[in-house]
Amino acid sequence: xxxVIQSPRHEVTEMGQEVxxxxxxxxxxxxxxxxxxxxxxxxxxxxxxxxxxxxxxxGMPEDRFSAKMPNASFSTLxxxxxxxxxxxxxFCASSLALGGGRDTQYFxxxxxxxxL
Amino acid sequence: xxxxxxxxxxxxVPEGENLVLNCSFTDSAIYNLQxxxxxxxxxxxxxxxxxxxxxxxxxxxxxxxLDKSSGRSTLYIAASQPGDSxxxxxxxxxxxxxxxxxxxxxxxxxx
Numbered sequence: 001x002x003x004v005i006q007s008p009r010h011e012v013t014e015m016g017q018e019v020x021x022x023x024x025x026x027x028x029x030x031x032x033x034x035x036x037x038x039x040x041x042x043x044x045x046x047x048x049x050x051x052x053x054x055x056x057x058x059g060m061p062e063d064r065f066s067a068k069m070p071n072a073s074f075s076t077l078x079x080x081x082x083x084x085x086x087x088x089x090x091f092c093a094s095s096l097a098l099g100g101g102r103d104t105q106y107f108x109x110x111x112x113x114x115x116l
Numbered sequence: 117x118x119x120x121x122x123x124x125x126x127x128x129v130p131e132g133e134n135l136v137l138n139c140s141f142t143d144s145a146i147y148n149l150q151x152x153x154x155x156x157x158x159x160x161x162x163x164x165x166x167x168x169x170x171x172x173x174x175x176x177x178x179x180x181x182l183d184k185s186s187g188r189s190t191l192y193i194a195a196s197q198p199g200d201s202x203x204x205x206x207x208x209x210x211x212x213x214x215x216x217x218x219x220x221x222x223x224x225x226x227x
Binding site for chain 1: 147148150152158159160161162165205207209214215217218219220
């Protein structure tokens with residue numbers, strides 16, 4: 001298996017632009033997680049899906065952030081409009097579990113976002 | 117508030133030493149605890165997962181213990197190698213289904 005795939009690996013954009021991050025979970029996994037990692041706040045869960053349904057989006061910082069999972073093999077995290085404080089590494093992870101993080105989570109390589 | 121703390125924040129040791137990394141959590145009503153490894157510029161790799169009913173888990177040179185009553189977990193690395201150099205993160209899962217991560221211990225093992 002190729003593992004969790006994220007694209008792009010690096011993204012540099014200007015403030016105010018729309019940014020879309022993409023994730024392909026491991027085939028057969030039914031839970032998908034979006035995390036953000038910064039030096040100041042460490043790793044934080046933004047949102048997670050179970051069987052393509054958003055379960056907990058309480059970590060989404062603002063209405064500028066939105067996430068979708070149209071099918072079991074694809075998810076997007078969109079920031080519109082982007083701001084410099086959104087600069088971080090965004091990770092996607094997936095797991096095979098009845099719900100949430102109750103089984104081992106497998107992480108993608110991350111997308112390093114820089115907003116100028 | 118559910119918090120996870122890791123001590124030390126950084127550790128530098130010569131090759132061959134046995135190491136102990138510490139993780140403490142404020143709320144003992146956990147579902148499970150996981151240890152991850154993160155290499156620079158890379159994602160996280162799961163090392164060990166301990167269910168709340170378990171006391172320890174072992175994988176190769178790694179052993180993780182869990183003491184729920186005291187809110188502590190330790191990751192023991194035997195006979196450390198330069199390839200063990202990375203950041204080690206512990207994460208606690210509560211019944212909210214949300215993993216709470218510690219800030220990590222950055223380990224450097226020099227030859």
